[in-house]
Amino acid sequence: xxxxxxTLFNGLSLGSILLLIALGLAITxxxxxxxNMAHGELIMIGAYVTYVMQNLFLNYAPQQYFDLYFILSIxxxxxxxxxxxxILEFSLIRFLYxxxxxxxxxxxxxxxxxxxxxxxxxxxPNVGVQSPSxxxxxxxxxxxxxxYSRLFIIGLSIVCLVSIYYYFYRTSSGRRVRAVMQNRQxxxxxxxxxxxxxxxxxxxxxxFAGVAGCALTLLGAIGPTIGTNYIIDxxxxxxxxxVGALFGAVAGALGIGFFNTVFEYVTNASLGxxxxxxxxxxxxxxxxxxxxxxxxxxxx
Amino acid sequence: xxxxxxLEAGYDESMVIRDIDLQVKDNQVVCIxxxxxxxxxxxxxxxxxxxxxxxxxVIYMDTDITKKRPSHRxxxxxxxxxxxxxxxxxxxxxxxxxxxxxxxxxxxxKEDVYTYFPILKDFKKRNGGDLSGGQQQQLAIARALVxxxxxxxxxxxxxxxxxxxxxxxxxxxxxxxxxxxxxMILVEQDLEFVKNVADYIYVIDxxxxxxxxxxxxxxxxxxxxxxxx
Ligand SMILES: Nc1ncnc2c1ncn2[C@@H]1O[C@H](COP(=O)(O)OP(=O)(O)OP(=O)(O)O)[C@@H](O)[C@H]1O
Ligand SMILES: [Mg+2]
Numbered sequence: 001x002x003x004x005x006x007t008l009f010n011g012l013s014l015g016s017i018l019l020l021i022a023l024g025l026a027i028t029x030x031x032x033x034x035x036n037m038a039h040g041e042l043i044m045i046g047a048y049v050t051y052v053m054q055n056l057f058l059n060y061a062p063q064q065y066f067d068l069y070f071i072l073s074i075x076x077x078x079x080x081x082x083x084x085x086x087i088l089e090f091s092l093i094r095f096l097y098x099x100x101x102x103x104x105x106x107x108x109x110x111x112x113x114x115x116x117x118x119x120x121x122x123x124x125p126n127v128g129v130q131s132p133s134x135x136x137x138x139x140x141x142x143x144x145x146x147x148y149s150r151l152f153i154i155g156l157s158i159v160c161l162v163s164i165y166y167y168f169y170r171t172s173s174g175r176r177v178r179a180v181m182q183n184r185q186x187x188x189x190x191x192x193x194x195x196x197x198x199x200x201x202x203x204x205x206x207x208f209a210g211v212a213g214c215a216l217t218l219l220g221a222i223g224p225t226i227g228t229n230y231i232i233d234x235x236x237x238x239x240x241x242x243v244g245a246l247f248g249a250v251a252g253a254l255g256i257g258f259f260n261t262v263f264e265y266v267t268n269a270s271l272g273x274x275x276x277x278x279x280x281x282x283x284x285x286x287x288x289x290x291x292x293x294x295x296x297x298x299x300x
Numbered sequence: 301x302x303x304x305x306x307l308e309a310g311y312d313e314s315m316v317i318r319d320i321d322l323q324v325k326d327n328q329v330v331c332i333x334x335x336x337x338x339x340x341x342x343x344x345x346x347x348x349x350x351x352x353x354x355x356x357x358v359i360y361m362d363t364d365i366t367k368k369r370p371s372h373r374x375x376x377x378x379x380x381x382x383x384x385x386x387x388x389x390x391x392x393x394x395x396x397x398x399x400x401x402x403x404x405x406x407x408x409x410k411e412d413v414y415t416y417f418p419i420l421k422d423f424k425k426r427n428g429g430d431l432s433g434g435q436q437q438q439l440a441i442a443r444a445l446v447x448x449x450x451x452x453x454x455x456x457x458x459x460x461x462x463x464x465x466x467x468x469x470x471x472x473x474x475x476x477x478x479x480x481x482x483x484m485i486l487v488e489q490d491l492e493f494v495k496n497v498a499d500y501i502y503v504i505d506x507x508x509x510x511x512x513x514x515x516x517x518x519x520x521x522x523x524x525x526x527x528x529x
Contacts, residue, residue, distance in 0.1 A: 182389060
């Protein structure tokens with residue numbers, strides 16, 4: 001019984017991490033159909049922002065306020081990643097909306113450049129980020145221990161999801177985004193500045209990559225290639241969930257997270273990874289357009 | 301209000317609009333007629349800015365807007381009801397109307413669009429894509445009206461719609477003409493209705509104007525001659 005609960009919890013925990021790293025991509029790739037290979041590097045930026053914040057607090061803030069660095073890192077990582085996303089959209093992506101192959105190559109190049117930049121600034125070796133003290137330890141229930149850091153990530157992914165939902169379905173700016181994604185030409189004819197909407201939407205997707213990077217510092221050391229470790233997972237979640245369906249990503253992330261945990265439990269880590277890939281391939285044979293199908297005619 | 305000068309437009313290689321000069325005066329309703337495929341929709345798309353012209357000018361309220369984006373034109377007061385309605389399928393009826401507000405300065409949906417089309421109030425929360433064709437057409441017109449346009453482009457608003465809704469839509473168009481200052485270009489196939497609503501008509505064939513006259517001077521037989529296949 002305890003083993004089942006623990007496996008479920010680990011599945012949920014992995015699912016929430018996958019969701020967090022895929023949410024931004026569900027917007028830029030899922031909604032806007034931009035293949036942004038630099039998405040992983042936006043995650044990396046979020047992680048390094050957290051690292052820098054930690055160092056700033058270590059050096060300049062009184063000891064008792066140290067934990068605040070992490071809370072502050074989340075919005076700051078969001079803003080900085082969104083800003084980088086905006087620059088990326090404005091200088092590159094907007095010329096490549098109708099050319100997926102070109103945007104794949106170009107953003108891959110940008111990703112490599114950003115990695116190199118991180119290497120020059122922070123050095124090639126991984127650096128550690130000290131978790132805030134309130135996330136050390138865990139919640140004990142009987143003989144079970146649920147680490148606070150994992151619980152925090154689950155909570156954070158829910159908060160991100162709710163904010164995204166609120167933005168898209170309850171604000172006028174979000175309504176404009178949905179209108180543009182459903183019928184770009186007509187939205188433009190009704191006075192919606194589609195250029196501005198593209199820029200903002202891409203910035204938001206990038207911003208959530210930054211938040212994911214911030215959360216990843218809770219799980220281990222970070223380095224210039226942290227993004228490449230996660231980009232495949234992120235694309236997998238979006239494709240399984242259904243391109244264009246934001247909430248398919250939730251099902252995709254939880255599904256992959258859960259099966260992955262189960263497979264790793266009954267076999268071992270590497271075989272588990274192989275099995276999950278096979279499962280995804282089989283699944284996509286059966287439902288090529290993912291769990292939740294929603295046609296997005298975004299950029300035609 | 302609107303002047304088209306030596307306008308040429310088309311898709312890729314094929315030229316659809318060939319050298320059209322056309323004028324709409326203030327408060328005037330201009331009807332455009334012509335057989336299927338002669339380029340009426342293409343002309344409206346060029347006026348709206350969806351299709352960049354190969355040659356010629358679009359002059360709106362004495363300024364050259366030939367190079368402006370559709371959103372700019374919408375904000376200058378041009379409302380567009382396209383053929384095929386182009387409703388946002390996954391937005392509710394109400395949200396579709398709210399997007400219509402983007403072009404204007406109003407913050408709220410005026411009650412009079414619901415007076416024109418009461419069904420839109422009843423179906424407020426439904427997805428646009430779940431409405432019938434006729435209801436979508438009413439929504440498309442209402443969506444253009446909420447921003448208080450000073451110039452309306454209507455592309456066959458009664459095409460493929462059952463008679464009593466056609467009636468309703470024609471009443472609304474007549475009412476807009478009577479009660480507001482809005483100028484219009486209306487693409488329409490029904491000569492009886494055209495004679496009711498228009499001040500001036502143009503008949504287009506093969507992308508050029510082949511017949512134009514003030515409505516009280518038109519000769520039905522001549523018009524039918526151009527419209528028959
Ligand atoms: N997107 C497009 N790409 C290429 N050719 C097009 C496109 N849209 C229309 N055409 C062609 O341009 C010509 C004019 O089409 P248009 O839609 O303007 O005609 P129309 O007068 O509005 O006809 P209808 O009465 O059927 O609405 C047609 O020959 C059509 O095949
Ligand atoms: Mg047409």
